[in-house]
Amino acid sequence: MHIDVITIFPDYLAPLDLSLSGKAQGAGVLEVTVHDLRQWTRNRHRTVDDTPYGGGAGMVMRPEPWGEALDALVPLGGSSPPTMLVPTPTGRPLTQSLAEELAQVTRLLIACGRYEGIDARVVEHARSRMPVLEVSIGDYVVTGGEVAALVIIEAVVRLLPGFMGNPGSLDEESHGTGEGQGLLEYPTYTKPVTWRGLDVPAVLLSGHHAQVTRWRREQSLRRTARVRPDLLATYDVASLDPRDREVLAEEGWPGS
Ligand code: ADE
Numbered sequence: 237m238h239i240d241v242i243t244i245f246p247d248y249l250a251p252l253d254l255s256l257s258g259k260a261q262g263a264g265v266l267e268v269t270v271h272d273l274r275q276w277t278r279n280r281h282r283t284v285d286d287t288p289y290g291g292g293a294g295m296v297m298r299p300e301p302w303g304e305a306l307d308a309l310v311p312l313g314g315s316s317p318p319t320m321l322v323p324t325p326t327g328r329p330l331t332q333s334l335a336e337e338l339a340q341v342t343r344l345l346i347a348c349g350r351y352e353g354i355d356a357r358v359v360e361h362a363r364s365r366m367p368v369l370e371v372s373i374g375d376y377v378v379t380g381g382e383v384a385a386l387v388i389i390e391a392v393v394r395l396l397p398g399f400m401g402n403p404g405s406l407d408e409e410s411h412g413t414g415e416g417q418g419l420l421e422y423p424t425y426t427k428p429v430t431w432r433g434l435d436v437p438a439v440l441l442s443g444h445h446a447q448v449t450r451w452r453r454e455q456s457l458r459r460t461a462r463v464r465p466d467l468l469a470t471y472d473v474a475s476l477d478p479r480d481r482e483v484l485a486e487e488g489w490p491g492s
Contacts, residue, residue: 237341237396238267240318241385242305243348244284246270248382257393265399268389276304285351294352302347302358309345310365317366318343322359323384325377327370330388332411334371338388339395346388348381418471420464422455454483461487 241249249270252258260266274282278300285295310317319341328334338344345366347354362368373384393399395406406412410421425436439451460467461484468489476484 237265237339237344237393238269238318239344239346239389240309241268241270241346241348242273242302242309243270243380243382243385244273244350245348245380245382246272248348248380249386251386252389255390256399257389260393260396260399263399265396266393271305271309273301273305276301276308288352292352296352297349297354297358299355299358299361302354303361305347306358306362306365310362312365316343318345320345320347320362320366320368321385321388322347322349322354322368322370323373323381323388324349324353324370325372325375327372330371330373330391332391335388335391336395338392344392346381346385348385350380418467419456420460420467422452422459450479453480457483458487461489465489 243249249268252268252270253261257266257268261268273284277284284297284301286298288294288296310320319338321338321344323346347358347362359368359370371384371388373387378384408421410419412421425440429436429441437451439447442448457480460471468484
């Protein structure tokens with residue numbers, strides 16, 4: 237996958253050279269190119285923002301540098317344009333299933349806005365050239381699209397084929413689409429067996445695979461009921477067995 241990121245703060249994307257995405261770049265699974273939007277400004281002070289029409293607080297990113305950036309990176313009539321992502325709190329929520337969709341794409345272009353956002357005509361114009369998706373990383377506001385771009389990239393890159401060491405770990409994780417789908421992941425433990433007076437649950441040391449699986453499922457159900465009851469509200473209730481229902485009843489889950 238190739239990812240172009242356009243930003244006025246290229247250094248913000250430096251963490252991409254570390255961790256997961258750094259490994260992916262090393263393995264040739266991912267290439268990231270970060271572009272400074274100001275290279276496409278034509279005014280002496282290289283300003284990229286201006287006051288909003290209609291009044292109101294804050295500044296809006298002017299469309300011209302974005303237009304030039306798109307002309308440079310996605311030439312008109314070029315073959316196989318990227319999918320453009322615009323991080324914004326008004327976008328479609330980033331979910332695991334959206335990350336999975338994005339992991340199928342061979343080229344992404346992420347346009348990081350600052351201030352009160354980008355002149356709305358930029359997205360409208362970009363749609364005439366490529367698929368464009370406005371994406372929100374959650375119901376809160378961060379200061380710019382860069383941190384959201386990092387989140388999106390991390391979520392997508394770890395799903396790229398040939399990247400994760402142990403693809404099985406994708407199945408059971410919270411928000412995964414495999415076993416335990418729709419539930420939060422169970423708690424995990426490693427050595428030592430006793431640490432600061434706290435023991436690893438005995439069932440995990442028993443070697444009894446079926447009991448371990450059962451225990452983990454109960455932990456997932458309890459955790460989800462306590463922390464994310466909204467996930468249970470859309471859970472496939474038909475897949476709950478009698479013991480699942482008992483566990484959820486113990487947690488006071490009304491649908492059980
Ligand atoms: N920019 C500011 N807040 C954001 C959010 N929640 N998601 C994506 N981009 C953003």
